[in-house]
Amino acid sequence: MKVLKFGGTSVGSSKNINKVISILENYGKRDTVICVVSAVGGITDKLLLAGKQAQNKEQAFLNTFNDIKEKHIDIVKTLNPENSASILKEVEEKLNGLKSLLEGIFLINELSPKTSDKLVSYGELLSSYIIAETMKNRGIEAERKNSQELIVTNSNFTKAEVDYKATNTNIQDYFKSDSKTVTILPGFISKSKTGEITTLGRGGSDFTAAIVAAALQVEQLEIWTDVSGMYTTNPKLVKQAYPIDKISYQEAMELSHFGAKVLYPPTVQPVLSLSIPIHIKNTLEPEATGTIISNDEVTSTKPVKGISNISNIALLTLEGSGMVGIPGFSKRLFETLSQEKINIIMITQASSEHSICLGIEEKDAENAKVAIDAVFENEIALNKIEPIIIETGLSIIALVGDNMKNHQGISGKMFSSLGKNNVNVRAIAQGASEKNITAVIAEKDVKKALNTLHEQFFESKTKQLNVFITGVGNVGERLVEQIHQQKKFLKDNLKIKMRVVGLSNSRQMIFAEEGIDLTNWKDQLNQGEQASLQGFFEKTKSLNLRNSIFVDVTANKNVADLYAQYLRQSIGVVACNKIACSSDFENYKLLKRLSLKYNAPLLFETNVGAGLPIIDTLNNLVASGDKIHSIQAVLSGSLNFVFNNFTDKTKFYDVVKQAAAEGYTEPDPRIDLSGVDVARKILILARESGVEMNLEDIENKPFLSEAGLKSDSVDDFYETLITDEAHYQSLYASAKANNCQLKYVAKFDQGKASVSLQEIPEGHPFYNLEGSDNIVMFYTQRYPKQPMIIKGAGAGADVTASGLFADIIRIAND
The missing domain is CATH 3.30.360.10 (Dihydrodipicolinate Reductase; domain 2)
Known part of the structure; x- marks a missing residue:
């Protein structure tokens, strides 16, 4: 018996649903299959939006409802071009029930958690019905079972807690007698002991699949999504990221906690104690290996298994001399946030006890400040502590790996490589287990930080250089040609991946974050935007790429005057322009100091003797x-x-x-x-x-x-x-x-x-x-x-x- 779960993207269109059906049909030839499906991609968000609009007396809820209706009807007709009448009839009945619910919310001007659960349950009920009926139309032995009849919870609406005893009994009893090859289950939804509709919260469809897999003690749980497993880091931000073949439960939970979207930590819990492996697969590339999450010991030469991040973080700092040696401050702080239902993502405290830093979601920051300042009002008035300090626009990055504790120097490499690229670390946390090292950085630096760390820990010591060249006359043209000619040699022999990202002459300038195609760079430059020295700097700065180098191939004083700006951004400067280094001695020394302070090389060998050393x-x-x-x-x-x-x-x-x-x-x-x-x-x-x-x-x-x-x-x-x-x-x-x-x-x-x-x-x-x-x-x-x-x-x-x-x-x- 196999348990498979398909997420919203996997069932987000008729094209993808056809892929899901093909996968299920192939699996059904070899085994009995239980398939848990999410709502059609984007529908849960639209249901919540329609509910909010109705609650706020906005007639726009009808437009949102119509979008939901049209999406489902279009999928039904595309999947079943010759025999869709019966499916459409049932779907329209369900949609009419949804519309009535929205109209009721509109009339009473209220959207309670209980009603919200009933509202969002329509997404999974519709998708599971459409998929099951389409499979029947195609002659595949399949049936749909409503998960609400199997999974029993308490009445904690929007994030219900499972009654495992009752739930496991229901699941085991049902599948003892179920003889269908494929059983489709809607994910995310459940019912309370009193029969009220509930939902399992974020990652609920994964959770449903894990509950079923654990109850039936299957050999493996498969989570099908739109990527080929858990990646070494976010592949949307780091092109060199690649899927991890095998990973432990603990590593998977750490990566998931720190922002890896493929898996949500509670998903792991029901199968963890039973050591049931989880296999992450790609619906769009079913032949891809994917990632297996298990307790099996994984031998790896790399101590770091993955790098993850969480965006939209706020850093709260409670500090003051009155905290030192006084017990109870931490307890009151954490209790306050708990009462406000604010989740703490990261904690760090100095041994001096003078301050405590907490990382929370940015959306909770103001609420947290009001609550904490109120609780510590007396201490603030007596100047024992300062009002809570909030810093926003931050992100958390984390190195994760079970074997990090056995390798010295991981932290040093991490912070050294970040420092070299002008990524300022605002706070650091590392547990005694050493399974992760966490740092808070500016949101704007996330892409650069992830690429820097991935290069440091996962790539075969190939260093990427991002080059920005101003002045492509006689010498500059030759330089571009030499870089183009030697590109393969540098990568194969020196492990240097060199990209020319920006080019400028006195008239035009061009940029390409992934590197300019140097086979026809002159034509591209002729079509570029109007050149500006300050504009070139601002663009170089905004791209915020690791290992950036500004190359000045001019004899222009205005260009030389910008070196300090580049160095302050940790952008290295290479110059054949002699003006800067022969300018006033104080400016020369300033450039030298900035180079050291910001770890940005300032090299000007060609100032004297061209290419001679x-x-x-x-x-x-x-x-x-x-x-x-x-x-x-x-x-x-x-x-x-x-x-x-x-x-x-x-x-x-x-x-x-x-x-x-x-x-x-x-x-x-x-x-x-x-x-x-x-x-x-x-x-x-x-x-x-x-x-x-x-x-x-x-x-x-x-x-x-x-x-x-x-x-x-x-x-x-x-x-x-x-x-x-x-x-x-x-x-x-x-x-x-x-x-x-x-x-x-x-x-x-x-x-x-x-x-x-x-x-x-x-x-x-x-x-x-x-x-x-x-x-x-x-x-x-x-x-x-x-x-x-x-x-x-x-x-x-x-x-x-x-x-x-x-x-x-x-x-x-x-």
């Missing part, structure tokens, strides 16, 4: 205790390109134009040629070596002509290059006469820094520096005579993009 090497030297004595460097790939290609047979104007065309210079070449760009780079290196310095402290000896320095625009500047060609030729001629090469050199020594164009003699490490290469020489305590040298391509879109890419990957590996 210059800053990383410097940081490693300092971190290992080495001291920087001096730095000598050629840090401008653009200037090196210019002076490597400028001769007495070329024009300075032509060479600069070529450098710009090949992406070696900033859009405004004056930034490079004036030495400001190099000054910023040596400033950043000086700061990273531990020296407090600002840009104006750096001696800048310009080589540009006076007209070039004073030019008002880029076009004007290019004109000066033509008119002042003799000036630039004289620089070249002097170097050639001295058998030297022109190199733009940055120096830092004894706390002072300078940048200037210099004639480098043959034999010097800078002499043979080719193309757009950069070179840096670190003279340190450990490298006093022979410096540590880093040399390589220091400009170009591809290498700069690769430097940005490396910083992003570095964040993933932290």
Whole structure:
């Protein structure tokens, strides 16, 4: 004998009911089947709504009733296209009874719990009748038995308590003589000892099935729903969630208590003591394995079995010095909430006894405050305690697993991963059994928290990065291409799942929470919304995704000014924009502090030397205790390109134009040629070596002509290059006469820094520096005579993009 229960979604449409009938027919070929059904999906809510409308003298109750009527009649006709007359007649009679009941409520302007139970019972009575009669029409041996004739309760309407002795006798006696292959039972409904209609409360249909399964001591109870079992977490919020094959009763109850909608805890109680397994199955995918809940020992390598959450939580805090050492406060607090019929979901109290925190449903918060403040009115007046404090907009998340107590560090991993993603924990509770660890967080952070914890405890150490890129010009475009090209490699080899979630240029911006399709991102961007720097930040913030990284591929001060906002949201920043880290020293230090405070990486390797590991090497030297004595460097790939290609047979104007065309210079070449760009780079290196310095402290000896320095625009500047060609030729001629090469050199020594164009003699490490290469020489305590040298391509879109890419990957590996 099998006991199956089908929920509201499973019988929510004629299409789904056909699936239910198919499942029952197949089971009936092998065994005797008892099937408990819920009301058609959404009907219970409509019945309650119609009752409220009628109670409030709203004529709209008739419209709601008509919706209920049309829904059932449509299902009957669709299921029985050729033989529905007799079924429709009975259904319409039941619906007429429902209408009369609603009209009575309307007339007397009252909806008592007793009447409410009678009202909502129509849902299950109708669905069970329609399903049973449809099966008979199709030649399947089936009958319907009214559960109200089997399940006996007290008169506690809306949540009746079962008389198990009488109920078990009724069920056993009936099914001894019942010879039908399939018996359909309406769930949720029952009758009191005095014959009044009652209901079993929330999860009542599951409860009905469990009562029947326990009374008949069947081998297994099957709960059929619209998902393939109990998931590791909410699959609507976490795409990577997957069904749990096997789980214990205790774990199932914990997950159900903390919001898993598949099962309601009282369902488990009748079968728990008899060790009857519960199998959660999917009506829409009957071939799926589902989840088996039992007492069988489950071997699992994962200490955490699932992650659940409850939304719409309010946190009540009772605190005051007058509570310390005084017995009775907790008793009075809990009694007050009990009298108000307010359920406590979570409790936490500090050992100092100075405060007690309670988690309750948000809808009960104001009622709770009024009641508690009234009870403690005297203590509040004497300033022994504070009026109750209410915090709303919260949610509870919980890690659940029988084996958590045998594994150290679960709590540490949980709170560390939440902290790294700026999820603030308001309260914590953990029982001595260590079957769950509970935390209260902001409702807005639930999705991020669940994804973060699921990644930490259930995924094969694959870290998801959510990347937001501003500036998709020459370098930005290459970066997007590199990410797209390396996507599979990163996942397979580095266990990094990288998604570009936001893209922006100066005109448009686009976002896709599941990741932008990078095969045609340019077309998408052209159709995007109007770009806004603040709007881009607000959208990034509102998406609230874990492991978020903002990538600045601009030279825009306004973008750099937003770094602090991103860091305060625990969003990492990767920048090739040098403005922020070469800004006022106090702003530089602020960004560093924010990065540490909010655990948000701030990486800017490409600020100096494009993709060369210059800053990383410097940081490693300092971190290992080495001291920087001096730095000598050629840090401008653009200037090196210019002076490597400028001769007495070329024009300075032509060479600069070529450098710009090949992406070696900033859009405004004056930034490079004036030495400001190099000054910023040596400033950043000086700061990273531990020296407090600002840009104006750096001696800048310009080589540009006076007209070039004073030019008002880029076009004007290019004109000066033509008119002042003799000036630039004289620089070249002097170097050639001295058998030297022109190199733009940055120096830092004894706390002072300078940048200037210099004639480098043959034999010097800078002499043979080719193309757009950069070179840096670190003279340190450990490298006093022979410096540590880093040399390589220091400009170009591809290498700069690769430097940005490396910083992003570095964040993933932290």
